[in-house]
Amino acid sequence: MPINLTETTAGTRETRLGSITGYNGDLQDLVHQSRCGSLQDRERCFSQSSTCLSGCALGQVSGIRDVAVINHAPSGCTAMAPGVDVLNSQLAAKIGVANNTVFVGTDMNEQDTVFGATGSLKEIIRETYRRYHPQAIFIGTSCVTGIIGEDVDSIVAELEAELPVPIAAVHCEGFKSRIWASGFDAADHAVMTSIVKPPQQKKPVLNFKNFFESARVEITELFANFGVKTQFLYQNSTVEELAHISESLATVCICGTLGTYLGNALEEQYGVPYVRTINPLGVTGFETWLREIGRVIHKQAEVEAYLAKERAIYLPQIEAVKKELTGLRAVIGMGPGYTFEVSRVLQELGMEVVWGAAWHYDRKYDNDQTPPALNYLVKNSPANFKLSVADQQNFEILNILNHYQPDLYFSRHPGTTVWAIKQGIPSVYVADEYMIFGYKGTLNFAYAVLDKLKNRSFETNLAARVKLPYTKWWYQQANATFLKEPTR
Ligand code: SF4
Structure with a gap:
C-alpha cells in the first residue's frame, strides 16, 4: 500500500503491515501464514507491561540537532526527557558537534483533560521558540490528547503561518499501537511531511538510517572508497541536511524494522532507491548488502575489489x-x-x-x-x-x-x-x-x-x-x- 504523505499520521503497523505481537509456532509456519494471509495476532492470557511507541517516535526526532520536541502529555509521559538529553549530548560530543535540542513537556493535568489544553499548547510552542530558537519544532501527542480528541493538527497549521521554522505533529498516542516500532514511522512521517524538500539536484550521498551511529567513522571511510558521502539519520543530523535527503543516491538502513517507512517514502515520493537486502551483519549479510549498494550506485567493480581485499584478512x-x-x-x-x-x-x-x-x-x-x-x-x-x-x-x-x-x-x-x-x-x-x-x-x-x-x-x-x-x-x-x- 503506498505511503500517504497527505495525511497527518503514518497509521499503525497493525493496519499498514499486518504486524502482530502474539504468535507461537516455527519458521516455516510463520512464513507460510504470512504469505497466504492467514496469520492472525493472538492475545495473551496474561501480559507483562511493554513499551510505549512515543519513546521510539520522540527519541528519533530528538536526535536531530537544534530542534525542540514538545511532548503534549502528562508529566509522566515526558519522563524519558533526561535520558534522551544525556544520550544526545554524549553522541554529539563524540563527533565534536553541539546538539542544542530541547525536550519539554506540556504537563497536562486533570483540568486540561476535562477542558482541553490547546490554548496552553499554543503558548508553550511560542515560548519555546522565543527562548530557544530551534530549527524545527515537533509536537508529540499522547494517550490523553488522543482520548480527549485534542486537535493538535490545527494548532500546527495555525502556528506554521506564524513561526519561521517547520512545525510537525508526531502522532504517537500510546494506546494506538502495541508495536513500539510504529513510533519510528510516526517520526519519519513528521520529518517527511515537514522538513524534507523535493530534490533540486542529485548528490553523491547515501542516506544511512541507524540508531546511535557507533560505526559512523568506519562507514564514512568505507563509502569514501567509492566516492560517496554518508548522511546519517537522524542522530546528529541537522534540519538543513534533512531537507536535502531527497537528493541522495539511495537510502540504506541498519535494520529493516527501523527503515521501512522512511526508505519506502523517499523512494515512492522522490525516486530515491531504497536498498532492501538482508542487513550487513555476518559475512553473507555484509556481502549481499554491499554488493546491492554497489549495483545501485554503479560501483560494482570497486565493491568487489574491496570485498576481495577484506575477505583475505578476515575470513x-x-x-x-x-x-x-x-x-x-x-x-x-x-x-x-x-x-x-x-x-x-x-x-x-x-x-x-x-x-x-x-x-x-x-x-x-x-x-x-x-x-x-x-x-x-x-x-x-x-x-x-x-x-x-x-x-x-x-x-x-x-x-x-x-x-x-x-x-x-x-x-x-x-x-x-x-x-x-x-x-x-x-x-x-x-x-x-x-x-x-x-x-x-x-x-x-x-x-x-x-x-x-x-x-x-x-x-x-x-x-x-x-x-x-x-x-x-x-x-x-x-x-x-x-x-x-x-x-x-
Ligand atoms: S502516551 Fe500513553 S502509554 Fe505512552 S507514556 Fe504516555 S500514558 Fe503511557
Whole structure:
C-alpha cells in the first residue's frame, strides 16, 4: 500500500503491515501464514507491561540537532526527557558537534483533560521558540490528547503561518499501537511531511538510517572508497541536511524494522532507491548488502575489489573461531529485524538456533513484501526452528530458556538479558547495532561469544545467589498455551 504523505499520521503497523505481537509456532509456519494471509495476532492470557511507541517516535526526532520536541502529555509521559538529553549530548560530543535540542513537556493535568489544553499548547510552542530558537519544532501527542480528541493538527497549521521554522505533529498516542516500532514511522512521517524538500539536484550521498551511529567513522571511510558521502539519520543530523535527503543516491538502513517507512517514502515520493537486502551483519549479510549498494550506485567493480581485499584478512580468522562455536545451541530474543538477522549469523558461525523470540513481527514491509531476512532464513536455515512473537514478555522467555537449557541467550534488550543471567544462562547483550557489522564486526562478535563461554563465573555466581519468582509449576507449562486461540 503506498505511503500517504497527505495525511497527518503514518497509521499503525497493525493496519499498514499486518504486524502482530502474539504468535507461537516455527519458521516455516510463520512464513507460510504470512504469505497466504492467514496469520492472525493472538492475545495473551496474561501480559507483562511493554513499551510505549512515543519513546521510539520522540527519541528519533530528538536526535536531530537544534530542534525542540514538545511532548503534549502528562508529566509522566515526558519522563524519558533526561535520558534522551544525556544520550544526545554524549553522541554529539563524540563527533565534536553541539546538539542544542530541547525536550519539554506540556504537563497536562486533570483540568486540561476535562477542558482541553490547546490554548496552553499554543503558548508553550511560542515560548519555546522565543527562548530557544530551534530549527524545527515537533509536537508529540499522547494517550490523553488522543482520548480527549485534542486537535493538535490545527494548532500546527495555525502556528506554521506564524513561526519561521517547520512545525510537525508526531502522532504517537500510546494506546494506538502495541508495536513500539510504529513510533519510528510516526517520526519519519513528521520529518517527511515537514522538513524534507523535493530534490533540486542529485548528490553523491547515501542516506544511512541507524540508531546511535557507533560505526559512523568506519562507514564514512568505507563509502569514501567509492566516492560517496554518508548522511546519517537522524542522530546528529541537522534540519538543513534533512531537507536535502531527497537528493541522495539511495537510502540504506541498519535494520529493516527501523527503515521501512522512511526508505519506502523517499523512494515512492522522490525516486530515491531504497536498498532492501538482508542487513550487513555476518559475512553473507555484509556481502549481499554491499554488493546491492554497489549495483545501485554503479560501483560494482570497486565493491568487489574491496570485498576481495577484506575477505583475505578476515575470513580465515572467522573460520578459526567458528571451529570453537560450532554445535552450540542458542535462544534469541530481539526486535524482529535483529531476531532474523542474528539467527542467520549464528547459523553462519556454526551454532544452532533452537528458539527465536521476536518482540513483534511485521508480516510485510511498506513495499508489500515479507522481510528479506525472513525470506533468506526460510530458504537457507539448516533446520526449521521454533519461533514466538512476544513484546518482551520475560516470563515467556524464562520458560523457554528453562525448557531448552541453551548454551547461550542473545538479546538486544538488557531487561531480558539480566533475567536470563539470573537463571544461570550465559547471555550476550547485542546492544550495539553495529556489534556484528561487516567482516571485522563478525570476527569481534565471534570472539565475544567465545569469551562468554570460556568464563561462566558471572552467571553461575549470580544464579546461585538469586531466587527467581518462578515456580516449578510455572516452568512446566507449555509455552504455546500462554496464547489464546485466534478467533477466525
Ligand atoms: S502516551 Fe500513553 S502509554 Fe505512552 S507514556 Fe504516555 S500514558 Fe503511557
